[in-house]
Amino acid sequence: MRLAELSERSGVSTATIKYYLREGLLPPGERVTATQSEYNEDHLRRLRLVRALIQVGRVPVATAREVLGAVDDNALDMDERLGVAVGSLPHQAPGRPEEAEDPHVRAARETIDGLLAELGWHARPSYPAAESLVTAVATLRRLDYPCDVASLLPYGRLATELAVSDLDMISAIEAPVTQLEAAVALTVLYEPVLLSLRRMAHAEESRRRYSTGGEGGAPAKQAGPANG
Amino acid sequence: MRLAELSERSGVSTATIKYYLREGLLPPGERVTATQSEYNEDHLRRLRLVRALIQVGRVPVATAREVLGAVDDNALDMDERLGVAVGSLPHQAPGRPEEAEDPHVRAARETIDGLLAELGWHARPSYPAAESLVTAVATLRRLDYPCDVASLLPYGRLATELAVSDLDMISAIEAPVTQLEAAVALTVLYEPVLLSLRRMAHAEESRRRYSTGGEGGAPAKQAGPANG
DNA sequence: CATGATTGGATAGTGCCACTCTCCGAGCGG
DNA sequence: CCGCTCGGAGAGTGGCACTATCCAATCATG
Numbered sequence: 001m002r003l004a005e006l007s008e009r010s011g012v013s014t015a016t017i018k019y020y021l022r023e024g025l026l027p028p029g030e031r032v033t034a035t036q037s038e039y040n041e042d043h044l045r046r047l048r049l050v051r052a053l054i055q056v057g058r059v060p061v062a063t064a065r066e067v068l069g070a071v072d073d074n075a076l077d078m079d080e081r082l083g084v085a086v087g088s089l090p091h092q093a094p095g096r097p098e099e100a101e102d103p104h105v106r107a108a109r110e111t112i113d114g115l116l117a118e119l120g121w122h123a124r125p126s127y128p129a130a131e132s133l134v135t136a137v138a139t140l141r142r143l144d145y146p147c148d149v150a151s152l153l154p155y156g157r158l159a160t161e162l163a164v165s166d167l168d169m170i171s172a173i174e175a176p177v178t179q180l181e182a183a184v185a186l187t188v189l190y191e192p193v194l195l196s197l198r199r200m201a202h203a204e205e206s207r208r209r210y211s212t213g214g215e216g217g218a219p220a221k222q223a224g225p226a227n228g
Numbered sequence: 229m230r231l232a233e234l235s236e237r238s239g240v241s242t243a244t245i246k247y248y249l250r251e252g253l254l255p256p257g258e259r260v261t262a263t264q265s266e267y268n269e270d271h272l273r274r275l276r277l278v279r280a281l282i283q284v285g286r287v288p289v290a291t292a293r294e295v296l297g298a299v300d301d302n303a304l305d306m307d308e309r310l311g312v313a314v315g316s317l318p319h320q321a322p323g324r325p326e327e328a329e330d331p332h333v334r335a336a337r338e339t340i341d342g343l344l345a346e347l348g349w350h351a352r353p354s355y356p357a358a359e360s361l362v363t364a365v366a367t368l369r370r371l372d373y374p375c376d377v378a379s380l381l382p383y384g385r386l387a388t389e390l391a392v393s394d395l396d397m398i399s400a401i402e403a404p405v406t407q408l409e410a411a412v413a414l415t416v417l418y419e420p421v422l423l424s425l426r427r428m429a430h431a432e433e434s435r436r437r438y439s440t441g442g443e444g445g446a447p448a449k450q451a452g453p454a455n456g
Numbered sequence: 457c458a459t460g461a462t463t464g465g466a467t468a469g470t471g472c473c474a475c476t477c478t479c480c481g482a483g484c485g486g
Numbered sequence: 487c488c489g490c491t492c493g494g495a496g497a498g499t500g501g502c503a504c505t506a507t508c509c510a511a512t513c514a515t516g
Contacts, residue, residue, distance in 0.1 A: 003493070015476050018494075029493095035482045036492055048371055054474085056367045061474065079438075086427065121432045129431075133424035139284045140417050143276055145410065146397055147421075154393040155418070155425050158386045163429035165382040167437060169374055185373060187430065190383070192364040193375075194426070195419055197383050199314065199357035201391035202415065204349045209395060210307070231464070243505050246464075257464095263511045264463055282503085289503070 003029070006039045010047045017047065024065050025050045027072075049185060057188035063090055071180050078180060085184050087128055108137035114149045119156045166190065231257070234267045238275045245275065252293050253278045255300075277413060285416035291318055299408050306408060313412050315356055336365035342377045347384045394418065 007014045020026040026047055029037030050068070053059040059067070070076070070084035112133055116122075124130070140147040166186060173182040235242045248254040254275055257265030278296070281287040287295070298304070298312035340361055344350075352358075368375040394414060401410040 002491090004491080013476080014493090016474085019475060021493090022495080031493095033483065033492095035494085036484090045371070052367045052371060056364055082434075086430070089427075121428065122435075127428060127431060129424040129427035132420055133428070136284055136417060136420040136424065139280045140413075140421075143273070143280060143413060143417075145413060145417070146400065151397060152421065152425075154389070155422055156429075158389055159422070159425035159429040160433065161382070161386060162426050163433035166426075166430060167433050169379060172374065182373065185368075185371060187427065189364060189368050189371075189373070191423055191426075192360055193368075193380065194383055194387070194422065196357040196361035196364065197380075197387035198390050198394075198419075198422070199317075199415065200349065200355060200361070201384075201387040202314070202394060203355060203357075205388065205391035205395050206310075207350070230462090232462085241505080242464090244503085246466095247504060250465085261463095261512065263465085264513085 001039050001044075002036070003039065006043060006047065009044055010051070012047060012051060020047070020050060023061055025061065025068060049181065052185065053188055056192060059089065059188060063088060067184055071184060078176065081180055082183055085180070086187055089184075089188060090128070102138065104138040104141045105134060107141055108134050108147075111137055111147065111149055111152070115152045115156055118149060118153060119160065121156075162194070229267050229272075230264070231267065234272060234275065237272055238279070240275060240279060248275070248278060251289055253289065253296060277409065280413065281416055284420060287317065287416060291316060295412055299412060306404065309408055310411055313408070314415055317412075317416060318356070330366065332366040332369045333362060335369055336362050336375075339365055339375065339377055339380070343380045343384055346377060346381060347388065349384075390422070 001009070003014055003017060006012075007017055010017075012020075017026065021028060026043060029039040029043065032038050046068075050064060053064050053067070054061065066088040067085045070081050070088065073081055073084075076084065112130070137147050137152070170179060170183050170186055173179045229237070231242055231245060234240075235245055238245075240248075245254065249256060254271060257267040257271065260266050274296075278292060281292050281295070282289065294316040295313045298309050298316065301309055301312075304312065340358070365375050365380070398407060398411050398414055401407045
């Protein structure tokens with residue numbers, strides 16, 4: 001198909017597709033003539049993935065390029081590609097190095113070490129997600145909110161269960177290439193699912209605890225959306 | 229204290245503090261003279277919260293104003309304030325109305341209805357988090373990734389447990405005003421904690437399943453960070 | 457009272473990022 | 487041959503979170 005059809009079928013403007021091509025998020029089409037290229041279903045699928053990563057997963061364009069580059073890198077074996085790809089994914093802006101001397105950051109690291117020991121994990125400190133965790137915990141401590149090992153432990157245990165569920169899902173994907181892509185896509189795209197469900201569960205549990213109206217039908221005001 | 233001291237103690241530049249004052253994220257100080265204002269510990273605490281929401285929680289400035297405005301709104305009772313505040317928090321850019329006719333979106337809504345029924349939740353469709361969920365599930369379906377009720381159910385159950393844990397934490401906060409702020413802060417600031425732990429758990433579970441090296445000490449290559 | 461520094465307020469500018477517009481020459485179809 | 491589309495490249499746009507600059511009032515000091 002031509003660029004125009006790729007655009008129509010994906011719902012992405014031709015200008016944006018050209019931009020993605022330029023940025024290396026999308027492999028170039030097969031050149032038919034000196035001025036025309038042909039795109040196939042793989043391009044369409046990749047384009048949809050790119051859009052999903054960027055729009056739903058909030059992954060920056062530069063990061064998406066890295067991640068997809070690792071997925072496509074035939075010089076690496078599957079494990080390495082997975083590691084590089086998932087490791088490139090961001091959580092948030094990296095903390096500045098000055099924070100290393102902040103006592104809150106220090107305390108956060110100790111808390112997290114304790115948590116990992118409690119969970120029996122062997123996470124390496126270089127893992128980017130661990131750095132995000134340090135930043136988040138340090139921020140909570142700065143605001144005097146609870147985030148000791150006891151507070152974090154339920155989160156850690158639930159994360160373990162999530163991981164089991166996630167890897168089961170990924171294992172169920174067939175082709176190896178798709179499986180690698182799936183690991184990236186499901187890691188990123190299930191994040192909004194998880195966060196949305198958590199907030200909905202908050203509303204639900206809140207109502208369950210504090211609802212003063214009828215148990216069953218009356219719309220409780222507690223944590224109601226009041227949206228609009 | 230003066231603006232300069234507020235800046236020094238919070239680590240936020242005076243220019244940024246002025247910006248937050250202008251934007252209404254921070255209440256004005258008590259005017260001492262026509263050209264000077266006095267700030268107190270509450271300002272400092274609020275400023276830290278604002279920074280945490282914006283930098284760690286990735287909340288847009290305009291949204292933070294809404295959220296904090298609701299927290300401070302004395303015209304509403306506690307339940308209403310909580311509802312408005314948490315309901316204002318974003319997950320992601322809102323989907324365009326055209327998506328309403330997309331069959332993927334339709335299918336996503338049906339899946340979610342089924343999920344909510346299975347979980348026994350009474351969530352209202354107007355809840356913003358539910359809309360984010362629809363977008364995320366529709367995106368997954370568009371990419372042919374599994375996200376039927378069976379796939380989502382573990383997430384829903386875990387979200388329920390999270391909510392119990394979270395509300396327990398919030399209940400442990402003492403003063404009512406602080407409790408309201410805590411609900412907002414913990415809702416937002418535990419999100420990166422959760423996501424980080426999930427990714428770390430992925431690496432952990434992945435190694436547990438696929439590690440070919442020694443069981444205990446050898447650094448497995450599977451899902452290793454390979455970072456840098 | 458003179459004077460230089462500081463404060464808080466207003467306005468305009470900066471940097472980043474994800475596009476998006478505009479132009480261009482090459483080709484294709486009738 | 488001619489109007490059209492195609493793909494490529496560079497510059498421009500808009501949103502956002504600051505940030506730099508200016509200004510008049512005021513404070514500390516001699």
